[in-house]
Amino acid sequence: MEYVSYPDNFFGLVDPLSNYESSKAVILQVPYEKTTTFMRGTKNGPKAILKSSVEVQPYDEEMEKNICEAGICTLKPLKAGEEPEEMMENICNKIKKLAHDSKFPVIVGGEHSITPACIKAFSDKYDNLSVLQIDAHTDLADEWDGTKYSHACALRRCFEITRKIIPVGIRSTTMEEVEFAAQNGIKIFWAKDVYDNDEWHDDAIARLSDDVYITIDLDGFDPSIMPSVGTPEPGGMQYYPTLRFLKKVFNKRNVIGFDVVELCPNEKEASSDFTAAKLIYKLIGYKFFKGL
Numbered sequence: 461m462e463y464v465s466y467p468d469n470f471f472g473l474v475d476p477l478s479n480y481e482s483s484k485a486v487i488l489q490v491p492y493e494k495t496t497t498f499m500r501g502t503k504n505g506p507k508a509i510l511k512s513s514v515e516v517q518p519y520d521e522e523m524e525k526n527i528c529e530a531g532i533c534t535l536k537p538l539k540a541g542e543e544p545e546e547m548m549e550n551i552c553n554k555i556k557k558l559a560h561d562s563k564f565p566v567i568v569g570g571e572h573s574i575t576p577a578c579i580k581a582f583s584d585k586y587d588n589l590s591v592l593q594i595d596a597h598t599d600l601a602d603e604w605d606g607t608k609y610s611h612a613c614a615l616r617r618c619f620e621i622t623r624k625i626i627p628v629g630i631r632s633t634t635m636e637e638v639e640f641a642a643q644n645g646i647k648i649f650w651a652k653d654v655y656d657n658d659e660w661h662d663d664a665i666a667r668l669s670d671d672v673y674i675t676i677d678l679d680g681f682d683p684s685i686m687p688s689v690g691t692p693e694p695g696g697m698q699y700y701p702t703l704r705f706l707k708k709v710f711n712k713r714n715v716i717g718f719d720v721v722e723l724c725p726n727e728k729e730a731s732s733d734f735t736a737a738k739l740i741y742k743l744i745g746y747k748f749f750k751g752l
């Protein structure tokens with residue numbers, strides 16, 4: 461497995477903390493962008509996240525650990541291919557290999573349309589998989605701009621594989637998608653109901669099966685803390701409340717992997733890149749230092 465060495469890998473980790481064999485977590489960069497609808501640039505997401513991550517300190521004050529002790533290997537960017545079918549197959553095969561090697565895959569996009577390939581990779585191994593989605597948009601359209609592989613259809617494709625989707629932070633959708641969700645038992649946790657309280661946590665977690673995959677579209681966060689996304693929406697999730705929720709999910713369920721997608725880097729605004737890098741690091745900590 462070809463990986464990125466110090467100092468250019470995630471968090472700038474020296475070899476014993478970042479080689480493939482000894483790392484529990486593996487970052488898979490997927491700079492794929494084909495169907496974004498407004499601002500282009502998500503293909504630069506992985507690079508910007510890596511670049512900012514090396515400036516972040518490894519000590520985590522919440523877990524009182526250097527999270528990087530778990531070992532975080534950064535694979536070279538995946539050449540996913542141009543066509544959606546090819547992209548799906550390449551991502552799927554790569555993740556299957558990581559799962560086979562007992563690694564915890566962390567997929568860094570790229571646009572949201574890569575997520576169904578990740579779910580497909582896990583669906584063979586886990587027959588009762590659920591998908592926790594943090595997002596401003598439902599992404600449940602059957603087709604968008606004439607393609608079923610658009611990022612606006614990402615969760616619809618996931619639903620066809622798992623049928624268990626829990627969307628959180630939603631504040632932009634269509635009547636058709638709301639009806640589809642209602643007809644198929646998908647409860648939407650609207651941003652307006654969750655942004656300022658923790659009362660919904662137990663309900664959301666109860667809807668998750670034992671094995672959970674998390675997909676984080678960064679536009680799920682409020683543009684005040686995450687402005688550099690392709691399709692920003694007001695009224696989103698805040699940093700600490702979202703971490704409180706995700707920590708509970710990691711503690712109560714078996715999280716098998718996660719993706720962070722749709723960062724659209726802007727060289728004049730680096731805080732979004734840093735927030736994404738820190739978020740990824742935190743979630744790796746929640747996985748490997750459970751309960752701390």
Ligand SMILES: [Mn+2]
Nearest residue numbers: 596597677679
């Ligand atoms: Mn979105």
